[in-house]
Amino acid sequence: DGINLVPPGQCQFNPTFQSVPLLDRVPCGTGGTSFLLRFGLPDDSKHMGLTTCACLLASCELTDRETGEKTEVTRPYTPISTNDQVGSFDLLIKDYGENGFLSKYLCEDLEIGAKVNFKHIDFNVKIPAPFKQKKIGMIAGGTGITPMIQALHAILGEGPEEQKSETDEVILLYGSRNKNDILGGDMLEKWASCHEGKFKHIDVLSHEPKDSDYTGERGFIDEEKIQKYFPPASLGDDVIIFVCGPPIMYDFLCGPRNEKEVSGILGKLGYTSSQVFKF
Structure with missing residues (x-):
């Protein structure tokens, strides 16, 4: 894999939510509860431009199982793909079933082509690569x-x-x-x-x-x-x-x-x- 590091501030996602489609979902591992989800990007001709060790916030409007009311659910996810990947990015997500809310929706219910809102805040960059420590x-x-x-x-x-x-x-x-x-x-x-x-x-x-x-x-x-x-x-x-x-x-x-x-x-x-x- 190529490194292709970028400094903070160049990510296609910014502090405003943008909706992108689910392109593919592939089971991972042997337990049947983890999935690799590939999503599109706002500009599919470019790479995402995310700084290493940074996360995105995903948000969906879901129905609360107890009240039946619509509620906005937001969770952080760290992509596992690199900036060598053009037009899409990958998330590795564990399906927690009934114990999860957004994870269950993303892994079981979200249809290919349906959209999810993502945003990125530069504050979420903990320590950018390259690393100086031995x-x-x-x-x-x-x-x-x-x-x-x-x-x-x-x-x-x-x-x-x-x-x-x-x-x-x-x-x-x-x-x-x-x-x-x-x-x-x-x-x-x-x-x-x-x-x-x-x-x-x-x-x-x-x-x-x-x-x-x-x-x-x-x-x-x-x-x-x-x-x-x-x-x-x-x-x-x-x-x-x-x-x-x-x-x-x-x-x-x-x-x-x-x-x-x-x-x-x-x-x-x-x-x-x-x-x-x-x-």
């Missing part, structure tokens, strides 16, 4: 893998020298319930084999059956696993940590997503707010 630790839970995939495209992709990151090692700890819940697993495995020594991917499964053939890490991403795999906080400016997952993951590992201060396990291990980025 070591990057990534912690992802569930669909929190999507900004990590964006960052990995930028780090591992081919491109001009000025767009290449200085990172020489990336370690991803990826928490899922079981093997079927791993999103983008094939892509991650391919990257790990093609970039051996530079990218390492460790799955951590919390509810994988004991008698399965899975031989990797079990349980949850905890202090022991972070110390085992991650570069230490003592590396200072040479290390950064990305975290993205459900609220309980932030609380346990680094403190709430909307708080700059780092607490939890990462705080205990000495990582600071200049080293930890909460997506």
